[in-house]
Amino acid sequence: MENLPLLYKGKEAEIYPMARIIQPEHLLLDDYAVISDFCFVLAGTYTKIGKYSRLAPYAMITGGGEAYIQDYVDISYGVKILTGSDDIYGGYLSLPKVPAEKRKITRARVEIHAYAYIGINSIIYPGVTIGEGAMTEPNTIVKQNLEPWTVYGGITCEKLGKRKRV
Template sequence: MHLGSTFYDETELRSLPFRHLGSNVKIKRTAGLFFVENISIMDDARIDDFTIIVASREHVEIGCNVHIASQCYISGSDGFVMEDFSGLAPGVKIYTSSDDYTGEKMTNPTLPRHLIGGPAGKVVLRKHVIIGSNSVVLPKVTIEEGSSVGSLSLVNKSLPAWGVYAGIPVRRLRDRSQNLLILEKELGASRA
């Protein structure tokens, strides 16, 4: 017996004005996607319960075989990309913009845009990036291919490829195995 929410069916998803919607996309009914006309979701992606994705100004692109676990928040209004095979564990927060905490600008979305503002810029997660539970990624960050970020980390800078990172702020702990690239080729061969 299953007491959780269900996924939208294909007909329901196709009735929404997504910028692009691939095949076999799974989105839980309790997820909130705002400004879907700016959201592209590729094949075999899954978005779980209580996740919020906002794409009010710029394009949000979610690649193939991407998993966004429950209770994630993606403020993608300044552009957000998750490439193929990347994933977010429960509770990850991604910010493409933030308030100004220095006092130079006012804060609060109820105010006119010219009075508010802070750091803003696209966030990109390359192929095979995984981010652990309750981590936070700040604006203008690119996490290069194959890197992993441990739970409860603060990512305030871009990260080079194939590293294992963790901490507040995040730091490189070691190299990450590239064996998953062999498994990706295996998957491609089995789908052919």
């Protein structure tokens, strides 16, 4: 992965050999950041992974939009960060080869602030901001913004309590 034309690769930042990066020229990988084996990153219009942050194996950033992951963020195994999605309710299709007029893709920036922890297999929807130190339990579906230093869980992303500050 040494030859990828990244927008920026910081000191000791690492992309494991079995990771897949699409549009690497839009990816900023800050100091000590890690993209593990079996991750998929579609850098879209712009993707930043901050200092000491990591994408664990099987994590994914996709959708073609913008993802901004600040410092010290842990994206656990199998997490999906969606920066874009198809409108399937408004009379459109989501198939990749149909004519453009039959598809409507909405892209929106995802922000994950410093010290956040995203639990195993959680899904982050387009347009979401996750506050500093916020945490999701495994399998949480995040469709709304999350408050700082708060723990969330479940399909409905319920507020479960406060998280101790780091």
